Amino acid sequence: MMTTDSNVQDGVTLIHLQKITAAERKKDEAVNALRSARKAAKVDGVSLKALDAVRVLAKLDSHELTQDFNDIVRYARLLQVPLYSQLEMFDAPDGSTGEEEIIARAASDGLRAGRMGEEGKTTKYDPGSPAGQAWLEYWRKGQDELLSAIKEIPVSDKAPDEPKKKRGRPPGSGKKAKTPESPTDFDEDDDKVVPLRH
Numbered sequence: 290m291m292t293t294d295s296n297v298q299d300g301v302t303l304i305h306l307q308k309i310t311a312a313e314r315k316k317d318e319a320v321n322a323l324r325s326a327r328k329a330a331k332v333d334g335v336s337l338k339a340l341d342a343v344r345v346l347a348k349l350d351s352h353e354l355t356q357d358f359n360d361i362v363r364y365a366r367l368l369q370v371p372l373y374s375q376l377e378m379f380d381a382p383d384g385s386t387g388e389e390e391i392i393a394r395a396a397s398d399g400l401r402a403g404r405m406g407e408e409g410k411t412t413k414y415d416p417g418s419p420a421g422q423a424w425l426e427y428w429r430k431g432q433d434e435l436l437s438a439i440k441e442i443p444v445s446d447k448a449p450d451e452p453k454k455k456r457g458r459p460p461g462s463g464k465k466a467k468t469p470e471s472p473t474d475f476d477e478d479d480d481k482v483v484p485l486r487h
Contacts, residue, residue: 399424403431
């Protein structure tokens with residue numbers, strides 16, 4: 290068990306305090322950015338609940354995914370949710386791991402990675418293999434779709450957390466009054482008497 294040293298120097302404590310505070314600030318900024326991104330998606334009509342569920346499924350391998358779908362069908366049938374009849378259409382694969390299935394899985398993984406903006410080096414497939422080539426080809430297609438979607442966003446759209454600009458001049462941006470040389474000097478702009486301050 291690790292124990293703390295009560296005789297640690299103040300300078301060391303302050304250094305760690307600064308690092309912890311900076312990390313907390315970054316975490317808060319990331320949380321706020323995530324909230325803003327989710328809020329923007331919701332405003333545009335994206336079903337966050339459905340998207341989150343699919344994102345969880347996207348992290349599963351084919352066996353886990355098949356098992357989860359089978360469980361969903363079973364639970365839906367048990368609770369008499371009408372959806373189960375549609376879900377039964379997704380039959381479990383026969384368990385074969387032939388080259389065609391591997392290539393199809395790689396293509397699907399690549400397309401998803403491209404659409405999600407992941408880097409091209411994130412592939413788990415050997416780049417020289419047919420599966421690796423399929424992954425890269427469909428990753429590029431996913432990237433193209435993502436880029437097209439980004440280009441369709443109107444330039445004038447503002448992020449939800451972007452503050453609205455106030456109209457008029459900001460405080461202190463106007464002309465400063467000239468320091469009068471006598472008690473009755475006139476301001477040239479508005480012909481008002483500027484009293485001499487002592």
